[in-house]
Amino acid sequence: MYTCKFTVMNYQRFFSGDAQVMQYSAIRRMARISSQPGIISFSAGAPNADTFPAEEIKETVSSILDSEGKTALQYGLTLGFGGLVDAIVDFCRKKKISSVTSEQIAITSGSQQALDLVGRLLIDPGDVVFFELPSYIGAISAFRNLQATLLGVRQGTDGIEIDELISKIEQSKRSGRHAKLIYVIPNFQNPSGITLSVKKRQQLLEVADKYDLLIIEDDPYGEVYFDPSLENELLPIKSFDREGRVLYISTFSKILAPGLRTGWIVAPMQIIEKLDMAKQATDLCGSMLDQRIVAGCLRRGIIQKHLPRIREFYRSKCQVMLDSLKSFMPSEIHWTRPTGGLFLWVTLPETLNSEEILYSCLEQEKVAYVIGCPFHVNGEGANTLRLAFCKENEDNIRVGIEKLAKVFRSYCK
Numbered sequence: 001m002y003t004c005k006f007t008v009m010n011y012q013r014f015f016s017g018d019a020q021v022m023q024y025s026a027i028r029r030m031a032r033i034s035s036q037p038g039i040i041s042f043s044a045g046a047p048n049a050d051t052f053p054a055e056e057i058k059e060t061v062s063s064i065l066d067s068e069g070k071t072a073l074q075y076g077l078t079l080g081f082g083g084l085v086d087a088i089v090d091f092c093r094k095k096k097i098s099s100v101t102s103e104q105i106a107i108t109s110g111s112q113q114a115l116d117l118v119g120r121l122l123i124d125p126g127d128v129v130f131f132e133l134p135s136y137i138g139a140i141s142a143f144r145n146l147q148a149t150l151l152g153v154r155q156g157t158d159g160i161e162i163d164e165l166i167s168k169i170e171q172s173k174r175s176g177r178h179a180k181l182i183y184v185i186p187n188f189q190n191p192s193g194i195t196l197s198v199k200k201r202q203q204l205l206e207v208a209d210k211y212d213l214l215i216i217e218d219d220p221y222g223e224v225y226f227d228p229s230l231e232n233e234l235l236p237i238k239s240f241d242r243e244g245r246v247l248y249i250s251t252f253s254k255i256l257a258p259g260l261r262t263g264w265i266v267a268p269m270q271i272i273e274k275l276d277m278a279k280q281a282t283d284l285c286g287s288m289l290d291q292r293i294v295a296g297c298l299r300r301g302i303i304q305k306h307l308p309r310i311r312e313f314y315r316s317k318c319q320v321m322l323d324s325l326k327s328f329m330p331s332e333i334h335w336t337r338p339t340g341g342l343f344l345w346v347t348l349p350e351t352l353n354s355e356e357i358l359y360s361c362l363e364q365e366k367v368a369y370v371i372g373c374p375f376h377v378n379g380e381g382a383n384t385l386r387l388a389f390c391k392e393n394e395d396n397i398r399v400g401i402e403k404l405a406k407v408f409r410s411y412c413k
């Protein structure tokens, strides 16, 4: 009789060089801990589901299936559904990216896919990518997986420090490395909540021109501002770009629903043509149904109508968190004051370690946050942490911050 034998095989020798360097995201690991019942979570960074216009999306889906169901359920163009591309052209023009045409746009499966694809098109092992300190873990992973050299540049209250950036570019050129890309999140950055000033946006472009670099401008939060009078200060770096130095990436994840997995990139045509080939090999095309839903929501004015509500939703949560930090935190602890987005950033005294303290916060007070170290490409940041104000209700934010402060105070003594 045939008996099936199971042996445990080690697949290490089959993995590619790129796969060998992949690391599991610290955020995902922590998300599992902090999603346990009874935990007040300032770690979960996903948009709050209460901001999704579920009823309107339901009506939009049903009207799409009634009127164009067969094409909506079919494969489509790799670079995206034309109706949505045209709507994105309008959206970009409103943001003063005025020279954009539909040939310069690709729709991707969330902005994360755009990051992964441009990485694959532009990065050879060892190429240098400059990152803000701290920066978004998804981009760090995407570029690290390609064996890029990731160099960190400190941020001030108005974003990346330009002098330090220049000195790091010059250093890496002197050491014979190929300095290629600057990756920035200009608005209400994930994780710090910092916004890049208009002056620095323009300086970044000058630096990119002078040293022949490209800028990847990742802008998922630009529409989630708390004060409409700030809108002019949030103009994309791409809106100042005359040479084609900027690849602008954005998404509908924070202003509609992340489950629709629809993001986009605006880039020079030569880059979009290559991206078309890379994307074909990745997924043939994104979901045509999802893209039609997003286009339908734009056409029906659903996103535009919901935006003020979303902004107010996060603004009031952020304000409660800021007020609570002010009331409860000991004076040795500092934090950023975001004017939009979903996150703020806390710095503990140099000698403290946010990972060690997290275990006390979870065990003693059942409050979670994300430790700061994984957001730093240079391994620093042990005394920092990210607080997301998007998930919890206002009472829990107050209670949670008071509890955190109690634990932090015990370590500050």
Ligand SMILES: Cc1ncc(COP(=O)(O)O)c(C=O)c1O
Pocket (backbone or CB within 6 Å): 045, 109, 110, 111, 112, 113, 136, 138, 185, 190, 218, 220, 250, 251, 252, 253, 258, 262, 263
């Ligand atoms: C800075 C940044 N870029 C990109 C993404 C990816 O978003 P999505 O793929 O849902 O568009 C996120 C998600 O949180 C983010 O914070």
